[in-house]
Amino acid sequence: MLSVVLSALMASSASASSLFEPQLHFSPGKPSQPRVALTLDACSGDIDHRILDVLVKEEIHATIFVTARWLAKNAEAADILKRHPELFEIEDHxxxxxxxxxxxxxxxGIKPAGTLQAVSDEVLGGAxxxxxxxxxxxxxxRGATALYTDDAIQEIVALGFRVAGFSLNADMGASVDAKTAERRLGAAKDGDVIIAHINQPKRPAGAGIAQGIMDLKKQGFVFVRLNDVDAK
Structure with a gap:
């Protein structure tokens, strides 16, 4: 079963309020078949085919968090996801x-929703x-920046959603170089929920994520989707 641990991060602001970054894990698999949940955010921008093509070719299961804004601009890439329901679980970003x-x-530095009504609009609009x-x-x-206020978390849960945290940040918002992304992904352990990005084809991190996925597969890791793990 999945378990969530909330870790408080104090925001550096004059109005200093607490932000929370949920951490998500799941039960380990067999010693010979360690399991990880690969979750990839499609915030805005384009599609990183370096990653998507590996997922399709190697039949890697993944949970893709998409925004309505990304869907509106990437119909062709979204159609690839749609054609592979056996691989991809599509969730709300x-x-x-x-x-x-x-x-x-x-x-x-990203402007927040500000109110619970705006949080609700963000969640339901994506859904x-x-x-x-x-x-x-x-x-x-999963909200933008993966940081939340406590009342926003309560609102999301009240709307019928689970908040998707993670336990391993592989690309730090697609900000690291390829070698660093590959190394960070390579540190995955049995039961980890990995976060990375699939919408930044011009940044070097994507190449490292694609290679890191291949590395984990060669090591015998099994890739699962969030709902598959929860069902067990």
Missing amino acids: GRNHVPAVTGSVAPY EAIAQFFGTAPTWF
Whole structure:
């Protein structure tokens, strides 16, 4: 079963409020078949075919968190995801990639939702776009920056979603170089939930993520989707 641990991060702001970064793990597999859940965010921008092509060719299971904004601009890539329901679980990353944070604190300089009504709009707007395009209803939500205020978490849960944290940040927002991304991904352990990005084809991190996926597969890791693990 999945378990969530919330770790508090104090926001550096004059109005200093607490932000939370949920950590997500799941039960380890067999010693001979360690398991990881690869979750990839599609915030805005394009599609990184270095990663997507590896996932399809190698039949790697992954959970893809998409925004409505990304879907509107990447119909061709989204159609590839849609054609492979056996591989990809599509989950909610929001309407416009707005942090699920109330108040004025701006995580990483990104303007927050500000109110619970705006948080709800972000969550439901993303879910509606997924339902329209894929014909499926998402059950997980991951907000922009993966940081939340406590009341926003409660609102998301009240809307019927689970908050998708992670235990291993492989690309630090697609900001690291390829070697670093590959090394970070290579540190995955049995039961880890990995976060990386699939929407930055011009950044070097994507090449490292693609190679890191191959490295883990060669080591015998089994890739699972969040809902598959939860079902067990």
